[in-house]
Amino acid sequence: MNPRRRSRLREDLRVNAARWAQLAATHGTPLLVLEPHLVARRLRQLQTALTGFEVHYAVKALPHPVVLSTIAICGGGFDVATRGEVDLLGRLGLPMHRSIHTNPIKKPADIDHAHAAGVRTFVVENAAEVQKFRGRPSDIELLVRLAFRNPTAKSDLSSKFGVVPAEAELLVKHVLAAGVRFAGFSFHVGSQSSSVEPYRRALQHTLGLVDHVQDTLGVPARVIDIGGGFPVSYREDEPPIGAVGAIVDEVLGPRREEFTLLCEPGRFLVADCMTLLSSVVGTAERDGQVWHYLDDGLYGSYSNVMTEDVHPPILALEELRRTDAALDAVTLAGPTCDSADVIARNYPMPALGIGDLVVSPMMGAYTTVTASRFNGIEPTPIVMG
Ligand SMILES: Cc1ncc(COP(=O)(O)O)c(C=O)c1O
Structure with missing residues (x-):
């Protein structure tokens, strides 16, 4: 991810941090927030x-x-x-x-x-x-x-x-x-x-x-x-x-x-009208790199990664509040049991623990429409934000 784009996104999205945390607390995750x-x-x-x-x-x-x-x-x-x-x-x-x-x-x-x-x-x-x-x-x-x-x-x-x-x-x-x-x-x-x-x-x-x-x-x-x-x-x-x-x-x-x-x-x-809020479900170390497993993935809202090789930005919610957090390369994986369900590899993220919120802006286009119910996972709900 381009570092300049990441810091601009942090600045632009900071105003939403408290509201997104509240929405996640109310509805649970994964959650898509739609702003018409x-x-x-x-x-x-x-x-x-x-x-x-x-x-x-x-x-x-x-x-x-x-x-x-x-x-x-x-x-x-x-x-x-x-x-x-x-x-x-x-x-x-x-x-x-x-x-x-x-x-x-x-x-x-x-x-x-x-x-x-x-x-x-x-x-x-x-x-x-x-x-x-x-x-x-x-x-x-x-x-x-x-x-x-x-x-x-x-x-x-x-x-x-x-x-x-x-x-x-x-x-x-x-x-x-x-x-x-x-x-x-x-x-x-x-x-x-x-x-x-x-x-x-x-x-x-x-x-x-x-x-x-x-x-x-x-x-x-x-x-x-x-x-x-x-x-x-x-x-x-x-x-x-x-x-x-x-x-x-x-x-x-x-x-x-x-x-x-x-x-x-x-x-x-529609790309920027929807934001995905997901949570870290599990964390492991594999081949010397930290893996975080999120509750949404390629078979769900990140489907455009698989269908068109389009990679949305991914940020920790905490990053919007504390912009000086150190970033380390991690792997971000989805919730299904398929090994293809990896959202991002060698992707810079701040330290994350189980339950922490992860934010992907730019999730409006070709996301929910091409998501599947693979592994019995229900479609991610959409709420108005
Ligand atoms: C005929 C046609 N028009 C418009 C679109 C929308 O394209 P885009 O989302 O890239 O603007 C598509 C996308 O598949 C299309 O097939």
């Missing part, structure tokens, strides 16, 4: 950096009702990918007309289900998928998802989805031949991209394609959707969202006015 005002703050930051963009929150990142309602109240819309996500928004009475369906591969019945719920914009990435829209309601419009590989992302989504730009014109032809409305292009440069340059390349190529299909097929692309992927700072500092905004401004320039611009942030909006 932080979602609203992130949304405002994004709206400022990406002026004029429609924000469609990727529900998959954290589908908590309070998070979804906060986003709707602050003017945001949604990116849904499954029947379950559509139904969740429906149950909560959230605005479906502000939703887009971004799963490039889906069953025809799922298209009908989302359309009946009010979704009109869908995504395609291959000809077989386009055929599923033939003969369906004429108010449906399609975005063609482009692939731009990105080795700097934690999860390179273009390795699974998207048509390569060279074949995009052919796919647009398939859309037109199927009698379906072509809205424009979308892409996703990959989740938690440590460089924002991939947005430049992707946007430049997309603008080139917009001009190309206008010239060759005579069809305008009205919509450009730059997806999600915006990085957040975990143990290291990552580029600020303003850096993505600057690239977008630079590449689009005056052409901005030609398009309806969309984005699909997941991680960026």
Whole structure:
């Protein structure tokens, strides 16, 4: 963990120490503390950096009702990918007309289900998928998802989805031949991209394609959707969202006015809205290093370590009160009996004893959603903080 980032986090989080200790005493641990005002703050930051963009929150990142309602109240819309996500928004009475369906591969019945719920914009990435829209309601419009590989992302989504730009014109032809409305292009440069340059390349190529299909097929692309992927700072500092905004401004320039611009942030909006409080359950010495066993782990709230190699910061609660504590490298392990359940190795921590509280900020995105019940361990409860 970057020492400068650690000391900034201690300063920023110190104000919460007493409240978190109280919440842990009241509810027990492990415990996730959700602060919806932080979602609203992130949304405002994004709206400022990406002026004029429609924000469609990727529900998959954290589908908590309070998070979804906060986003709707602050003017945001949604990116849904499954029947379950559509139904969740429906149950909560959230605005479906502000939703887009971004799963490039889906069953025809799922298209009908989302359309009946009010979704009109869908995504395609291959000809077989386009055929599923033939003969369906004429108010449906399609975005063609482009692939731009990105080795700097934690999860390179273009390795699974998207048509390569060279074949995009052919796919647009398939859309037109199927009698379906072509809205424009979308892409996703990959989740938690440590460089924002991939947005430049992707946007430049997309603008080139917009001009190309206008010239060759005579069809305008009205919509450009730059997806999600915006990085957040975990143990290291990552580029600020303003850096993505600057690239977008630079590449689009005056052409901005030609398009309806969309984005699909997941991680960026919710990463910092949830904090995990866990306790040391046991301590041992193994191969010359101290191991602390916590009551949450990789099969629980730290699931993003396993799924995307994303490593959240970990601090002792005591560190927020006493910033001068000496740190020693330890191993932090989860509560299951699986040897893979190790949260961090050679990780600097102050001295800890059984029952001491450990804090992980930045635990909102892809944590509870991808957690399992392995070893019979119940999901970590979420309380409002
Ligand atoms: C289509 C689509 N849009 C948006 C997102 C959100 O990405 P991120 O959380 O990196 O912003 C994802 C994540 O998997 C996705 O698949």
